[in-house]
Amino acid sequence: MKTARTKPVSDQYGDLFGAFIGEREGKDSVALLAQRRAAYDRFVVAGIPTRRVEAWKYTDVTALADRHLAHAVLAPIGPDDIAHAPLLHAEDETLVYVDGIMQPHLSHRHDEALLSATALSEALTESGPDLSALRADRETPFMALNHALWRDGLHLHLAANGKMERRIHVLFLHSQQSSDVIVNPRLLISLGHHAEASIAVTHASLGDAPCFNNATLDIALDEGAQLNFCHAQLLNPAATHIGATSITQQADTTLRCMDFNIGAALARHDLTVAMVGPGATTSLNGLYAVKDRQQVDCHTLIEHAAPNCSSRQLYKGILDDRATGVFNGAIRVYPGASATDGQQMNRNLLLSNTCKINAKPELQISNDDVKCTHGATVGRLDDQELFYLASRGIDTATARDMLSRGFAEEVLFQLADRQLHSDLHEILNLYFEKTV
């Protein structure tokens, strides 16, 4: 039965799209309008995946098929309104979005010569970046929906050999809306050959209203480029987040990535790293921390498609109360990708008897000359560690708190950027303060 694998979307999406495309006519090129229509059609044909689909086995998103969603109504937002937004630093190159709309008056640009920001509506129609690399076969229904409905998409490009000293921060904020809204952030980042940058992309809420944040992010690293990348999902506990991040690495590129997921009622993040040039290295660190009835689902896919590439993954999860989590980490080694070195580790800490984690590492190897390891652990706080702290006078509650924080700190410690480290540390403190 075909319907068992997907759930058809309600007519409301048709209304959403109809209103949207009417508004875009005259703004978008004919070609772009056609792309949007085609993307919307793919979304409708695909429908919403049910748990019969392997990739969605542990996360039920079918409620999205008939959820009442509206477009956001934008009220003016001033600097005071976002003063407490996370990871904001005046010295950064900061690009601020509210409800999917670019906010130049809230953004701070220091070096526009080195880092260009082009509206995606232009970038897509000009000679621009080749988006065929985005691999239509990988497109999820949610990506198709995003490709139909994105508003102020942006292409950030760091010129070849450019060394960006300042951190680049793209902040997607959600304002307090009176109805349940859908927002489709879309961002494309490219680093020219031998360019170096540190980029953070953050999703956060300004209020406690629900929203469906459906984001796609594509990053392309040209030969020899180096990127420190941090993805932080910090939405309020009423939000739904579905994000797809695809990173393509050419030869001799270096990627250091932090994937931080702590917010939203339901969050799904698909992170794909395709190493298509030889000698690329990737270090991927992830942390998810959830409680109450939060659901988090992290899917990673590392594609070793060229020789002499190495990847390191350390994903850690902390779950409490009735929270559930999924970690699905795949490493795919293609024929010809000789001397591949891929390592993956997933560790989970369960702080309650009612939380749940589904950890699933996957290796798909089509090559002999590879060194791949993976592992997953699920456990509670270690009794020996607790006793060690107790034997030094530290009471049980404090010891549990210290060990839980330490468990997370091992991942955050991998961040070379001390400011980011301290920001995420503070955010994590809030998680623990309400837990312990």
Place this chain on the structure above:
Amino acid sequence: MLKIRNLRAKVVDGPDILKGIDLDVNAGEIHAVMGPNGSGKSTLSRVLAGHPDYEVTGGTVEFEINREPKDLLAMEAHERACAGVFLAFQYPTEIPGVSNSVFLRAAFNAICRAQGVPSVDAFDFRALLTEKLALIGMDDSYLERPVNLDFSGGEKKRNEILQMAVLAPRLAILDETDSGLDVDSLRIVAEGVKSLCTPHNATLMITHYQRMLEYITPDIVHVLMDGRIVRTGDHTLAKAVETRGYDWVRDEA
């Protein structure tokens, strides 16, 4: 200070390991508890520290707090530590993600709070640490490393003595602190321990060999075999065990 009477204990769900221990330790004394492998030495140290893997099946342990004898066995592990009992682990536990300095300060302040002494701020605590680090030949770089993680055997043992120096216990139990140490580390660790012994505290050294006793002369030596103290004497007993072996004690007993 410490009065143990007919103490019996076992690993939870296991057979008895301690089969009636009697031991008195007074302030200012250094005791050595020697014994062959499997005699119950480490069990004794862990039971005194309140390790959850062990179950006390009989006997009493009194520990003097403010000149009042208190039932040590009724106290939680952290309460014992706050009351001044310290166990230097044979195999110190690694704690990823928790730095040595954060850990030491948490422990120090917990004990200060419990004893009604004002806790210290980060700056003053750092000064205290610097002084204690010098005592056991460690440098500042130890402080920011996660507790015991990727420490060598010698570094772990030094770290235990650093903690002992910072927490200033009234009763220090050293479980095979001399094992796994090279000659230089042994000397540094032993001299560190020796400098911490005062007329107001007591030290219980659990050891298989007498190598550490060459640096620290115990006032009283006990030989533990099969869960019981079978012989007690002065420091010459340790020498006798070293030259004549445990079989000799067994035969004599």
